[in-house]
Amino acid sequence: MNFCSHCGQTVRFAIPAGDDRPRYLCDACGSIHYQNPRIVAGTLPVSGSRILLCRRAISPRKGYWTLPAGFMENAETTVQAAARETWEEACAEVDIHGLYTLINLPHINQVYMIFRAELTGGFSAGPESLEVALFEEHEIPWDELAFPTIERTLRHFYADRGDGHYPLHISDITAEDRERYFGSA
Numbered sequence: 001m002n003f004c005s006h007c008g009q010t011v012r013f014a015i016p017a018g019d020d021r022p023r024y025l026c027d028a029c030g031s032i033h034y035q036n037p038r039i040v041a042g043t044l045p046v047s048g049s050r051i052l053l054c055r056r057a058i059s060p061r062k063g064y065w066t067l068p069a070g071f072m073e074n075a076e077t078t079v080q081a082a083a084r085e086t087w088e089e090a091c092a093e094v095d096i097h098g099l100y101t102l103i104n105l106p107h108i109n110q111v112y113m114i115f116r117a118e119l120t121g122g123f124s125a126g127p128e129s130l131e132v133a134l135f136e137e138h139e140i141p142w143d144e145l146a147f148p149t150i151e152r153t154l155r156h157f158y159a160d161r162g163d164g165h166y167p168l169h170i171s172d173i174t175a176e177d178r179e180r181y182f183g184s185a
């Protein structure tokens with residue numbers, strides 16, 4: 001950030017009085033521009049024994065497969081965000097069940113929240129997807145998944161499916177995890 005989004009003057013990066021980390025400060029109007037993690041909300045859409053994946057039409061990771069997910073917007077709930085992203089990327093309506101994976105990515109300031117969901121109708125590729133398809137477990141393109149959060153969510157799902165019990169899984173992906181993932185991709 002170079003300029004104050006409130007008054008347009010130049011900002012500086014320094015620790016405000018009484019704080020413990022640097023922020024963008026505007027001396028002209030006194031604004032402190034806090035920056036906080038962003039939430040990525042999405043679904044794990046199930047249809048019978050198959051799971052819906054989308055092949056990304058946009059960067060990053062264009063051409064790789066993902067679960068429908070994206071940045072939450074202001075004024076919506078996490079469930080609404082997950083359903084909206086599923087509609088935008090896969091033109092699919094879903095019944096959303098519980099929150100299934102909550103994954104912190106502190107090095108890139110994101111939190112993933114993926115909900116289990118059931119497809120209630122058809123699907124097709126939205127503008128951000130090259131194609132959308134249903135996969136049996138043995139068909140999952142493990143080497144062509146877009147992000148480690150997606151792989152982790154799918155691994156949990158197949159591990160839990162045996163006894164049909166799907167507890168919430170909370171975990172972290174570190175910079176090292178991420179390097180390992182993209183290094184091998």
Ligand SMILES: [Zn+2]
Pocket residue numbers: 004005006007008009026027028029030031
């Ligand atoms: Zn200002």
